[in-house]
Amino acid sequence: QVQLVQSGAEVKKPGASVKVSCKASGYTFINSYMDWVRQAPGQGLEWMGMINPSGGKTTYAQRFQGRVIMTSDMSTSTVYMELSSLRSEDTAVYYCARDDVGWEDWGQGTLVTV
């Protein structure tokens, strides 16, 4: 079955960067885009961007342009999301999700505390 396993919780100081990983298994990695979504405490879901693991083409939400970088490593079937210039408002749970007509596969979430 499809599994998306994310890296563990992080605590960062303001101004620092964080890099979250999402390791995929159970499907052909290069056949599906991967999305990143975050959820601040008590808030809703916010789309951050997506990456095509085959070739690395990315599309970012405008509000994260210049601060987020998404990459992929086909050799390990892993995608990464790096967010820089962290501020307190970036405290959230960050999720990866396999992009499809409906997103049936999600990572378990990674709590980033700034």
Added chain:
Amino acid sequence: DIQMTQSPSSLSASVGDRVTITCRASQSISRYLNWYQQKPGQAPKLLIYLASSLHGGVPSRFSGTGSGTDFTLTISSLQPEDFATYYCQQSFNIPRTFGQGTKVEI
């Protein structure tokens, strides 16, 4: 960007009640509308895709209707495990956008 507006933002209901949540898109999204259920501390779970298709393993008491700009999620008979927050999401274009959520409480 396509704005997704859900209503209500929260509701109180009892076991056995019929519950309806609506989602309105700021422009037509055809049928590219998904519904998710999220419980505290968990990732969202897909319930409905393409407006009305029930995801595998989801109980048949959940149903979705709509096309264009107006959509509804209906729970025909609320069960204890259905108390959660529900989100709509459009997959018509990028950026993917979500509704603000509807919290279903006892």
